[in-house]
Amino acid sequence: MERPDPDLVEGGRLAAPRTLRNAPPAPLLLLAIETSGRTPSVALQRGDEPLGDATGRPGRSGAESLLPCVDAVLARAGVAVQQLDAFAVSIGPGSFTGLRVGLATLKGLAFGSDRPAVAVSTLEALALAAGPDELPVVALIDARRGEVYAAGHTVGSGSVEAWGPQECVYLPEELAERLTGPCRIAGEGVDRVADAIVAAARVDVRALRGLEPRAHQVAVLGARALAAGRGVAADSLVPHYLRRAEAEVQRTGERFEAP
Secondary structure, three states: OOOOOHHHEEOOEEOOOOOOOOOOOOOOEEEEEEOOOOOOEEEEEEOOEEEEEEEOOOOOOOHHHHHHHHHHHHHHHOOOHHHOOEEEEEEEOOOHHHHHHHHHHHHHHHOOOOOEEEEEEHHHHHHHHHOOOOOOEEEEEEOOOOOEEEEEEEEOOOOEEEOOOOOEEEOHHHHHHOOOOOEEEEOOOHHHHHHHHHHHOOOOEEEEOOOOOOHHHHHHHHHHHHHOOOOEEHHHOOOOOOEOOHHHHHHHOOOEOOO
Protein backbone atom coordinates (compact mmCIF):
# COMPACT_ATOMS: atom_id res chain seq x y z
CA MET A 1 0.00 0.00 0.00
CA GLU A 2 1.38 3.41 -0.99
CA ARG A 3 1.92 5.99 1.68
CA PRO A 4 0.81 9.56 0.99
CA ASP A 5 3.52 12.11 0.45
CA PRO A 6 4.18 13.79 3.85
CA ASP A 7 4.12 17.15 2.14
CA LEU A 8 0.47 16.56 1.24
CA VAL A 9 -0.66 15.72 4.77
CA GLU A 10 -2.16 18.25 7.15
CA GLY A 11 -3.21 17.19 10.65
CA GLY A 12 -3.18 13.54 9.67
CA ARG A 13 -5.50 14.08 6.70
CA LEU A 14 -4.77 14.51 3.05
CA ALA A 15 -4.40 18.20 2.24
CA ALA A 16 -6.61 19.72 -0.41
CA PRO A 17 -4.73 20.72 -3.55
CA ARG A 18 -3.47 24.29 -3.32
CA THR A 19 -4.53 26.68 -6.04
CA LEU A 20 -2.34 29.70 -6.62
CA ARG A 21 -4.29 32.83 -7.53
CA ASN A 22 -3.06 36.23 -8.52
CA ALA A 23 -4.68 38.85 -6.33
CA PRO A 24 -6.61 41.43 -8.38
CA PRO A 25 -4.88 44.80 -8.52
CA ALA A 26 -6.13 47.32 -5.99
CA PRO A 27 -8.28 50.11 -7.50
CA LEU A 28 -6.25 53.25 -8.12
CA LEU A 29 -6.84 56.31 -5.97
CA LEU A 30 -7.19 59.05 -8.57
CA LEU A 31 -7.32 62.84 -8.21
CA ALA A 32 -8.90 64.72 -11.13
CA ILE A 33 -8.67 68.44 -11.94
CA GLU A 34 -10.83 70.53 -14.29
CA THR A 35 -9.93 74.18 -14.94
CA SER A 36 -10.79 74.74 -18.59
CA GLY A 37 -13.87 76.88 -17.99
CA ARG A 38 -15.36 79.42 -15.60
CA THR A 39 -15.67 77.06 -12.62
CA PRO A 40 -12.67 75.04 -11.41
CA SER A 41 -13.36 71.68 -9.79
CA VAL A 42 -11.57 68.73 -8.20
CA ALA A 43 -12.72 65.13 -7.73
CA LEU A 44 -11.36 62.08 -5.93
CA GLN A 45 -12.13 58.55 -7.10
CA ARG A 46 -11.00 55.04 -6.17
CA GLY A 47 -11.43 52.78 -9.16
CA ASP A 48 -14.99 53.48 -10.31
CA GLU A 49 -16.12 54.73 -6.90
CA PRO A 50 -16.46 58.52 -6.41
CA LEU A 51 -15.08 59.60 -3.03
CA GLY A 52 -15.81 63.32 -3.16
CA ASP A 53 -15.54 66.52 -5.15
CA ALA A 54 -15.32 70.27 -4.68
CA THR A 55 -16.10 73.25 -6.88
CA GLY A 56 -14.38 76.62 -6.75
CA ARG A 57 -15.87 80.04 -7.23
CA PRO A 58 -17.05 80.74 -10.80
CA GLY A 59 -14.72 83.04 -12.69
CA ARG A 60 -11.73 82.20 -10.51
CA SER A 61 -9.75 79.39 -12.12
CA GLY A 62 -6.45 80.40 -10.54
CA ALA A 63 -4.49 78.51 -7.92
CA GLU A 64 -6.09 80.60 -5.15
CA SER A 65 -9.38 78.85 -5.92
CA LEU A 66 -8.10 75.45 -7.04
CA LEU A 67 -5.74 74.54 -4.20
CA PRO A 68 -8.41 74.96 -1.48
CA CYS A 69 -10.58 72.57 -3.50
CA VAL A 70 -7.78 70.00 -3.55
CA ASP A 71 -7.23 70.38 0.20
CA ALA A 72 -10.96 70.09 0.95
CA VAL A 73 -11.50 66.95 -1.12
CA LEU A 74 -8.47 65.16 0.35
CA ALA A 75 -9.30 66.20 3.92
CA ARG A 76 -12.89 64.99 3.72
CA ALA A 77 -11.71 61.61 2.42
CA GLY A 78 -8.88 61.36 4.97
CA VAL A 79 -6.32 61.03 2.18
CA ALA A 80 -2.85 62.56 1.99
CA VAL A 81 -1.30 63.65 -1.30
CA GLN A 82 1.34 60.94 -0.87
CA GLN A 83 -1.39 58.28 -0.89
CA LEU A 84 -2.65 59.21 -4.35
CA ASP A 85 -1.90 56.65 -7.03
CA ALA A 86 -2.60 58.69 -10.17
CA PHE A 87 -3.85 61.97 -11.59
CA ALA A 88 -6.15 63.12 -14.39
CA VAL A 89 -6.48 66.61 -15.80
CA SER A 90 -8.72 68.32 -18.32
CA ILE A 91 -6.20 69.18 -21.03
CA GLY A 92 -8.28 71.46 -23.30
CA PRO A 93 -9.39 73.14 -25.37
CA GLY A 94 -10.56 75.95 -23.13
CA SER A 95 -9.30 78.94 -21.19
CA PHE A 96 -5.57 79.34 -21.83
CA THR A 97 -4.95 80.57 -18.28
CA GLY A 98 -7.18 77.97 -16.69
CA LEU A 99 -5.52 75.08 -18.51
CA ARG A 100 -2.06 76.27 -17.49
CA VAL A 101 -3.12 76.58 -13.84
CA GLY A 102 -4.67 73.10 -13.76
CA LEU A 103 -1.67 71.47 -15.36
CA ALA A 104 0.82 73.32 -13.15
CA THR A 105 -1.13 72.24 -10.06
CA LEU A 106 -1.15 68.60 -11.15
CA LYS A 107 2.58 68.66 -11.87
CA GLY A 108 3.23 70.19 -8.46
CA LEU A 109 1.23 67.48 -6.71
CA ALA A 110 2.98 64.73 -8.68
CA PHE A 111 6.47 66.25 -8.41
CA GLY A 112 9.22 63.84 -7.44
CA SER A 113 7.11 60.72 -7.92
CA ASP A 114 6.52 58.24 -10.72
CA ARG A 115 2.74 58.24 -10.31
CA PRO A 116 1.03 58.21 -13.73
CA ALA A 117 -1.14 61.00 -15.11
CA VAL A 118 -3.64 61.09 -17.95
CA ALA A 119 -4.84 63.96 -20.12
CA VAL A 120 -8.60 64.06 -20.70
CA SER A 121 -10.18 66.00 -23.56
CA THR A 122 -12.31 68.81 -22.18
CA LEU A 123 -14.83 68.24 -24.97
CA GLU A 124 -15.11 64.54 -24.09
CA ALA A 125 -15.66 65.42 -20.42
CA LEU A 126 -18.35 67.90 -21.47
CA ALA A 127 -20.01 65.28 -23.67
CA LEU A 128 -20.09 62.86 -20.73
CA ALA A 129 -21.70 65.59 -18.61
CA ALA A 130 -24.57 65.66 -21.12
CA GLY A 131 -25.36 62.07 -20.15
CA PRO A 132 -26.27 58.92 -22.10
CA ASP A 133 -28.94 59.33 -24.76
CA GLU A 134 -29.88 57.81 -28.09
CA LEU A 135 -28.98 61.15 -29.64
CA PRO A 136 -25.28 61.96 -30.01
CA VAL A 137 -24.03 65.20 -28.51
CA VAL A 138 -21.82 67.94 -29.94
CA ALA A 139 -19.86 69.52 -27.08
CA LEU A 140 -19.27 73.26 -27.49
CA ILE A 141 -16.90 75.68 -25.76
CA ASP A 142 -16.88 79.39 -26.52
CA ALA A 143 -13.72 80.19 -28.47
CA ARG A 144 -14.50 83.94 -28.74
CA ARG A 145 -14.46 85.81 -32.05
CA GLY A 146 -17.87 84.31 -32.85
CA GLU A 147 -16.45 80.77 -32.94
CA VAL A 148 -16.67 77.63 -30.82
CA TYR A 149 -14.42 74.68 -30.05
CA ALA A 150 -16.55 71.65 -30.86
CA ALA A 151 -16.52 67.88 -31.34
CA GLY A 152 -19.27 65.28 -31.72
CA HIS A 153 -19.67 62.15 -29.57
CA THR A 154 -21.98 59.31 -28.72
CA VAL A 155 -22.29 58.86 -24.97
CA GLY A 156 -22.84 55.64 -23.04
CA SER A 157 -22.63 54.86 -19.36
CA GLY A 158 -19.19 56.24 -18.55
CA SER A 159 -18.01 56.02 -22.15
CA VAL A 160 -17.59 58.51 -24.99
CA GLU A 161 -16.99 57.70 -28.66
CA ALA A 162 -16.32 60.01 -31.60
CA TRP A 163 -19.26 60.91 -33.85
CA GLY A 164 -19.80 63.51 -36.55
CA PRO A 165 -17.83 66.77 -36.40
CA GLN A 166 -14.18 66.29 -35.51
CA GLU A 167 -12.55 68.43 -32.84
CA CYS A 168 -11.89 71.85 -34.36
CA VAL A 169 -12.74 75.56 -34.18
CA TYR A 170 -15.97 76.33 -36.05
CA LEU A 171 -18.21 79.19 -36.98
CA PRO A 172 -21.81 78.24 -36.10
CA GLU A 173 -22.78 77.86 -39.75
CA GLU A 174 -19.72 75.68 -40.46
CA LEU A 175 -20.60 73.40 -37.57
CA ALA A 176 -24.25 73.17 -38.66
CA GLU A 177 -23.14 71.92 -42.10
CA ARG A 178 -21.25 69.03 -40.50
CA LEU A 179 -24.20 67.68 -38.51
CA THR A 180 -25.19 64.49 -40.30
CA GLY A 181 -28.11 63.47 -38.09
CA PRO A 182 -30.32 64.57 -35.20
CA CYS A 183 -28.22 65.49 -32.18
CA ARG A 184 -27.85 67.50 -29.02
CA ILE A 185 -25.53 70.47 -28.52
CA ALA A 186 -24.20 71.20 -25.03
CA GLY A 187 -21.71 73.38 -23.23
CA GLU A 188 -20.94 76.95 -22.30
CA GLY A 189 -20.84 77.92 -25.97
CA VAL A 190 -24.49 76.96 -26.49
CA ASP A 191 -26.01 80.26 -25.36
CA ARG A 192 -23.99 82.20 -27.93
CA VAL A 193 -24.50 79.99 -30.98
CA ALA A 194 -27.54 77.74 -30.45
CA ASP A 195 -29.95 79.88 -32.47
CA ALA A 196 -27.56 80.13 -35.42
CA ILE A 197 -26.84 76.39 -35.43
CA VAL A 198 -30.49 75.39 -35.17
CA ALA A 199 -31.41 77.80 -38.00
CA ALA A 200 -28.64 76.58 -40.33
CA ALA A 201 -28.75 72.84 -39.60
CA ARG A 202 -30.58 70.48 -41.94
CA VAL A 203 -31.33 68.09 -39.06
CA ASP A 204 -33.11 68.36 -35.72
CA VAL A 205 -30.88 69.90 -33.04
CA ARG A 206 -31.71 70.03 -29.33
CA ALA A 207 -29.84 72.57 -27.18
CA LEU A 208 -28.82 71.60 -23.62
CA ARG A 209 -28.06 74.75 -21.67
CA GLY A 210 -26.16 75.30 -18.44
CA LEU A 211 -23.69 72.41 -18.75
CA GLU A 212 -20.00 72.78 -17.89
CA PRO A 213 -17.29 70.14 -17.69
CA ARG A 214 -16.58 68.99 -14.13
CA ALA A 215 -13.77 67.08 -12.50
CA HIS A 216 -16.11 64.14 -11.88
CA GLN A 217 -16.31 63.46 -15.62
CA VAL A 218 -12.54 63.93 -15.91
CA ALA A 219 -12.11 61.30 -13.17
CA VAL A 220 -14.41 58.79 -14.90
CA LEU A 221 -12.64 59.14 -18.25
CA GLY A 222 -9.24 59.29 -16.59
CA ALA A 223 -9.83 56.03 -14.71
CA ARG A 224 -10.77 54.31 -17.98
CA ALA A 225 -7.65 55.68 -19.68
CA LEU A 226 -5.44 54.43 -16.85
CA ALA A 227 -7.06 50.98 -17.01
CA ALA A 228 -6.21 50.95 -20.72
CA GLY A 229 -2.57 51.68 -19.92
CA ARG A 230 -2.52 55.26 -21.19
CA GLY A 231 -0.89 56.81 -18.14
CA VAL A 232 2.23 58.94 -18.71
CA ALA A 233 4.66 60.98 -16.63
CA ALA A 234 2.97 64.11 -15.35
CA ASP A 235 5.79 66.38 -16.49
CA SER A 236 5.26 65.25 -20.10
CA LEU A 237 1.74 66.72 -20.34
CA VAL A 238 1.14 69.97 -22.22
CA PRO A 239 -2.10 71.96 -22.66
CA HIS A 240 -4.16 71.33 -25.77
CA TYR A 241 -5.16 74.85 -26.75
CA LEU A 242 -6.31 73.91 -30.27
CA ARG A 243 -6.11 77.55 -31.29
CA ARG A 244 -3.02 79.62 -30.57
CA ALA A 245 -3.14 82.72 -28.38
CA GLU A 246 -3.38 85.98 -30.32
CA ALA A 247 0.18 86.99 -29.45
CA GLU A 248 1.50 83.70 -30.81
CA VAL A 249 -0.58 84.05 -33.97
CA GLN A 250 1.06 87.42 -34.59
CA ARG A 251 4.51 85.96 -33.90
CA THR A 252 4.20 82.77 -35.97
CA GLY A 253 1.47 83.61 -38.48
CA GLU A 254 -0.17 80.27 -37.61
CA ARG A 255 -3.65 80.27 -36.11
CA PHE A 256 -3.95 76.64 -35.00
CA GLU A 257 -1.72 74.18 -33.19
CA ALA A 258 -0.08 71.44 -35.22
CA PRO A 259 -2.15 68.22 -35.03
